[in-house]
Amino acid sequence: MFIANEEDSTFLVKLYQDYYGCVYRNIKKRTNNSNDAEDLANDTFLKLADKVPLLRTFSSCELTAYVVYTARSVASNYNKHKGVQNKHMFFGEKDDIALDIYDREDSIEDKIVSKEEKAVLVNAILRLPEKYKNLLYFKYILEKSDEEIAKILSIAPHSVRQYLTRARREARKIMEKEMTDSGEKNTGSK
Amino acid sequence: MEKKIPDRNKQKLYDDYEDSLFRLIMNEVAEKEGMLFEKENEILKNDPEYMPSQKAVKKFKKQLNACHRRNLIKKLHIAKAINKIAVVVLIMVVVFTTAMVSADAFRIKVLNLLVHVEDKYTSFQLTDSSAENKLGIEWKDSYAPTYIPKGYDVSDSYLSDTFKKVIFQNKQDKDSYILYTESGASNTLAVDTEEASLIEAVKINQTEGTAVTKGSLISIVWEMDNHIFVIEGPIDKEELVKVAESVKIYK
Numbered sequence: 001m002f003i004a005n006e007e008d009s010t011f012l013v014k015l016y017q018d019y020y021g022c023v024y025r026n027i028k029k030r031t032n033n034s035n036d037a038e039d040l041a042n043d044t045f046l047k048l049a050d051k052v053p054l055l056r057t058f059s060s061c062e063l064t065a066y067v068v069y070t071a072r073s074v075a076s077n078y079n080k081h082k083g084v085q086n087k088h089m090f091f092g093e094k095d096d097i098a099l100d101i102y103d104r105e106d107s108i109e110d111k112i113v114s115k116e117e118k119a120v121l122v123n124a125i126l127r128l129p130e131k132y133k134n135l136l137y138f139k140y141i142l143e144k145s146d147e148e149i150a151k152i153l154s155i156a157p158h159s160v161r162q163y164l165t166r167a168r169r170e171a172r173k174i175m176e177k178e179m180t181d182s183g184e185k186n187t188g189s190k
Numbered sequence: 191m192e193k194k195i196p197d198r199n200k201q202k203l204y205d206d207y208e209d210s211l212f213r214l215i216m217n218e219v220a221e222k223e224g225m226l227f228e229k230e231n232e233i234l235k236n237d238p239e240y241m242p243s244q245k246a247v248k249k250f251k252k253q254l255n256a257c258h259r260r261n262l263i264k265k266l267h268i269a270k271a272i273n274k275i276a277v278v279v280l281i282m283v284v285v286f287t288t289a290m291v292s293a294d295a296f297r298i299k300v301l302n303l304l305v306h307v308e309d310k311y312t313s314f315q316l317t318d319s320s321a322e323n324k325l326g327i328e329w330k331d332s333y334a335p336t337y338i339p340k341g342y343d344v345s346d347s348y349l350s351d352t353f354k355k356v357i358f359q360n361k362q363d364k365d366s367y368i369l370y371t372e373s374g375a376s377n378t379l380a381v382d383t384e385e386a387s388l389i390e391a392v393k394i395n396q397t398e399g400t401a402v403t404k405g406s407l408i409s410i411v412w413e414m415d416n417h418i419f420v421i422e423g424p425i426d427k428e429e430l431v432k433v434a435e436s437v438k439i440y441k
Contacts (some may be wrong), residue, residue, distance in 0.1 A: 009254050016250055020242040021234030022227060038243070042250045049257060061224030062217070068227050122218045140216035161205075168208055 008052045015055070016045045019064065023071040030075035031082075040078055044071045069137040073144075076134070076152045117175065124174035132167035139164060333372050333417065337436035339429050342368055368423040368433060374416075392427075394434045401427060410434050 023044050028037040048055065048070060055063060125136060138144045138152065139160075150157040234240040242250075332349075338358050345359035345367070352374035360366035388403040392410060399412030409422040410430050414437070421434045 006258075009258055012254060013251065016242070016247070018235075019231060020246075021237065021240035022231040024240050024242075025230075025234060038246050041242070042246065042253060045250060046253055046257065049254070059221065059224075061221045061228060063224070064227040064231060065220035065224035068224075118215060118218075121215055122222060125215065125219045126223060136212060136216055137220070140213045141220050165208075168212055171212075 008049070011052055011056070012045060012049055015048065015067070019067045022064070022068055026068055026071045027075045027078075030072060031078055033078075036078065040074055041071070044074045047074065065137075066141060069134065069142055072134055073138060073142065073152055080152065080154055117179065120178050121171060121175045124171045124178060127174055128167065128171055132170055135163060135167050136171075333414075333419070333437050333439050335370055335421070335433045335436045336438050337433055338368065339425070339433070342366075366424055368421065368425065368430070370433070370437075371420045371422075372437075373418045373420075392431060394431065399434070401430075403427070415439075 020041060024037055024041045027040045027044070028034055031037060031040065044067070048067065051066075055066065058066060125133065128136070135149065135153070138149050144152075146157045146160040149160050153160075153163070155163065332354055334356065341360050341362055342358035343361060344356055346355075346357040348355040354372040356370045358368040358370070386402050386404040388401075390401050390403075392399045392401040392412075394410070394412040394414075397412050397414055399410055402409045402411070406424040407422065408425070408427050408430055409420060410427075411418065411420050412434060413419070419434065419437060421430050423430060
């Protein structure tokens, strides 16, 4: 854990006071354990001590999202060690990752997203099941390594990329459905 | 003409594109979702159930202080260690440089004679072979022993620019001989030390040499004036040392 100076400590204490409620609620909800939630909330902020320089660069909303997803990763880790099956995070054996191999029929050009589609894709990700959303957050926002993600999710490190492919594919599916629905709506209204 | 991209490259391009796209999009997702979390957080801030207890705040501050202290101690230890290392290195540099400049014996012993102990032999090499130190070896300006035990005559000799060899054979005992070699700085000598029963340091005049005993065969290796010398033979060590100490340059 790295705290460079007193300023970092002050920043963390303020972060603790500002975001404790959000962190505590997320952890309690995911662990179903109010006794340990308080300690886990403290652990979350201590974990954030490493990231103070990065946290300072975030906008207020980005910071909130970062703090919340760090809390979720702490909760997942706790559940894993306690042997609790987390309905939000669990990637069951039924998840056949072999289905997520690259579809040779897809061309890269087909996958390029227009500006309009990008906004739809943002909403699609927000509507993803939590296990996929967490995975995308851990990878792209918390910037965890495949090994770290694998530990949290109790999967093999080499499978992380395949689960990511699946999460991205699910998001695209939602996006395409939304675009088709809105296209049909527009045609119907004419 | 359209160039077909191999499937493997296509897969990588696709993965890279997806990675970059989602990295970009996830920032927007975090911004948007963060806004929702902020609203939720504002409500929770006023809910006593989700406010940290005094005990929790105290504990957190304590943990944070402990963490801060640990970092300070770590930094202090690193700084102390760096200081110690710097002092030791400085002392070594000063001592080494002084000895190198002032003591010939030290320079010769430490820098010049590089002794590699290998599995089957030990190699001796003069490592300082700079042009100014490299003496040209000529038959007339060359080294040779001035003392040879009674009964030994020259039976063979060999001369090259960098290597000189003389074999002294015992007239009475054909198995007894004394081999003398002299090599230039650029040469590497191999002395058979496999299964040697004794490897010890010997003084040859002011120079430290090495004596290798293997069965009845004794070899003595030493350095002098940027040359490596070997005296070898199945005779007494004291006699060999005497031969070695007698080596002088013939003008």
